Amino acid sequence: MIKDALEASVIEGEDRLDTRVEHIYASDLMSDVLAFGKSNSILLTGLATQQAVISAHMAEFKGVVFIRGKKPKDGSEKFARDNHLILLSTELDMYDACIRIDSVKKGKRLGLKISSAGQKTEEMLLSHEYFIQGNDFANAGMVSTEIKSILKKIGFDPRLVRRVAISTYEGEMNVVMHARKAKVNLSVTPRLIEVVIEDEGKGIPDVELAMQEGYTTATEEMRAMGFGSGMGLPNIKKNSDELLIKSEVGKGTILQMKFFI
Numbered sequence: 001m002i003k004d005a006l007e008a009s010v011i012e013g014e015d016r017l018d019t020r021v022e023h024i025y026a027s028d029l030m031s032d033v034l035a036f037g038k039s040n041s042i043l044l045t046g047l048a049t050q051q052a053v054i055s056a057h058m059a060e061f062k063g064v065v066f067i068r069g070k071k072p073k074d075g076s077e078k079f080a081r082d083n084h085l086i087l088l089s090t091e092l093d094m095y096d097a098c099i100r101i102d103s104v105k106k107g108k109r110l111g112l113k114i115s116s117a118g119q120k121t122e123e124m125l126l127s128h129e130y131f132i133q134g135n136d137f138a139n140a141g142m143v144s145t146e147i148k149s150i151l152k153k154i155g156f157d158p159r160l161v162r163r164v165a166i167s168t169y170e171g172e173m174n175v176v177m178h179a180r181k182a183k184v185n186l187s188v189t190p191r192l193i194e195v196v197i198e199d200e201g202k203g204i205p206d207v208e209l210a211m212q213e214g215y216t217t218a219t220e221e222m223r224a225m226g227f228g229s230g231m232g233l234p235n236i237k238k239n240s241d242e243l244l245i246k247s248e249v250g251k252g253t254i255l256q257m258k259f260f261i
Contacts, residue, residue: 002042005100006090008065012077013086019062024101026094030055031231034166035238037061039158042086044097047226048072050079054141055226057083058148058169060162067094074138083145126150126188132175134201140176144169147186151193156261163239164193164259170232171197171255177222178202179252193259204247211237211245 002024003010003017010017025037026044030051033043039060045052048070056064057079063086066072071089080087090097128150130143148165152158168184175182179201187194204210213234237243242258 003088006092006097008088008090011071011087011089012080016086021062026098028226030226034059035231035235039162050074050076053079058165065090067092067097128186130184132172132182134176134180136176140173141169143184144172167236167239167257168195170235174232175199191261195257197255200252203249203251204253205249207245207247
């Protein structure tokens with residue numbers, strides 16, 4: 001078991017230690033986790049924050065292992081408990097933790113039980129409105145979490161839900177980091193999921209430049225939280241079927257994300 005291999009202590013999820021995982025992803029850059037991480041994974045990270053846990057949830061990971069004995073103290077346990085995630089802490093550093101996991105024999109992975117999702121119906125039509133406050137890092141990701149939960153309950157394909165969740169989360173983090181506030185509209189029809197984020201903020205002077213991987217205007221504080229690597233908008237484009245961006249400097253930005261069913 002991973003817990004035993006890492007000599008890890010359990011922060012949350014003692015009753016879920018038989019969960020099977022298919023991949024291990026080690027990173028302190030949450031945008032990279034969202035861009036490249038695969039579902040049914042465990043995240044190894046030295047970023048002991050709620051944002052790391054929320055990022056793992058958005059990427060359909062099964063849990064987080066905090067390295068170097070770190071343990072989050074910002075509500076991560078409750079979020080993990082509410083969203084059925086496992087949180088572990090190991091005294092090992094990133095390199096040694098990866099080596100230990102690599103040495104675990106095949107077939108010793110953690111077991112997983114998956115319940116079947118409900119069926120969506122042709123009569124289904126959903127519309128919700130949410131609000132995001134800029135610079136509110138304590139609640140960043142809560143809107144995305146709720147949207148993901150709703151879509152899962154409806155019974156959409158987990159891969160589709162993951163794409164919507166990652167795109168919405170990246171958009172939500174952009175609001176928190178760069179805008180004053182925003183309104184989020186979720187609409188669902190039998191053929192389309194659409195998420196529109198309309199913010200009041202600085203706007204984007206050059207949308208084409210902002211779409212380039214690695215381009216960022218994030219502060220050092222934002223980078224310390226694992227964001228601001230310049231993957232936000234590229235991640236949204238990668239995960240959505242259709243993306244429309246309208247922005248006016250000094251006024252704000254509208255992100256219209258479409259996901260075809």
